[in-house]
Amino acid sequence: MLGAVELGGTKIRVARGGGDGRIEAGETFATVGPDESFARILDFFRGGSPIDAIGIGAFGPVAVGRGDADYGRLRGTPKPGWRDFDIGAAMGSLGVPVAIDTDVNAAGRAEAALGALAGLDSGIYLTVGTGIGGALIVGGSPAPGASHPEMGHVALVRAPGDDCPSVCTWHQNCAEGLASGPAIERRFGASLSALPDGHPGRALIAFYLGQLLASLVLAAAPRRIVIGGGVAKTPGLHERAHAAMLRSLNGYGLYPGVEGPDFVVPPALGDDAGLAGALLMAGACRP
CATH class of the missing domain: 3.30.420.40 (ATPase, nucleotide binding domain)
Structure with a gap:
């Protein structure tokens, strides 16, 4: 079982699913401050079936290069309260591998694997x-x-x-x-x-x-x-x-x-492209 997060400027979607991009269960809630938002994200993944890895597609700008010293950290975002927020550190308490990319890169991956860009x-x-x-x-x-x-x-x-x-x-x-x-x-x-x-x-x-x-x-x-x-x-x-x-x-x-x-x-996958892409990312980084 894998986890997926689509971190948007207006709403956040979280889900469990498979490495093939299949979404099994999820929730959607409004994007507020980073601490409150990630408390809800962590609550979702701490309840229910354990996950082996998690993929996150986030609004940007965000450091997405694995070699970046600030990998997983939001950079010059205009969203109040989110500048320099460390997404990877916020997910650390789950103790599973985390893959982070932009929300559009995640959706693009899914459309390439399963949708209109296949x-x-x-x-x-x-x-x-x-x-x-x-x-x-x-x-x-x-x-x-x-x-x-x-x-x-x-x-x-x-x-x-x-x-x-x-x-x-x-x-x-x-x-x-x-x-x-x-x-x-x-x-x-x-x-x-x-x-x-x-x-x-x-x-x-x-x-x-x-x-x-x-x-x-x-x-x-x-x-x-x-x-x-x-x-x-x-x-x-x-x-x-x-x-x-x-x-x-x-x-x-x-x-x-x-x-x-x-x-x-x-998009052939509709609103689920971002979450499906995050699941694909999680599948690629699981142990």
Whole structure:
């Protein structure tokens, strides 16, 4: 039996399951302060069947390199109270191996093994929710690097007349600052899915996501892009973002498949991609 944690900016999901990504039982609760949140996480795993290892997919920035001196520690996160929190140390009392990665890397692993990226040599998993984050998956695993990617902070060109303040602490024109869930709430006072289908806000967010997708196509040439997260549940958003991406590319950088209807898709595993990926991580590090 293995454990999985999906540590999100708004909610936390915990589960037990198998090394094949199968989820057997779990709970969901709101993300509050780190001490209270991890007390609930530990309570879940101390009750019920013992686990042999645990995988954690966390919001970032977080140190994910096994060789990093601060492996498992949150870095410059804007979430109040969480900066420099040591996730690995917080889980130490369980006495089992712990694997830590970003939430999007965990979800990308699962989609590569079991979902929409299966059988592809490369792909991108993008989440659009409380924040925007992305994982570049190569050969079924996140591409190695000095740190994890920060795709949500790619700079965009604002639409004419758009002077709504960014919700990003660092950037005035990044994708997260302009098109994440909190950015949408600031703009329209409602979620994107709550806006009528013909509302100009839907076209605006698709315009911004299309720019981001175009940048990812030019930089990484993925076989497919999977977009998950709460904002991505808006009906028609994948198709609109794909069309906006093609307009942004303007005929350049195209390759086989990029114009097809299955290039920008929702996660095949739905909301369970992150937990399934965390279970896969746990299975890889168990004794």
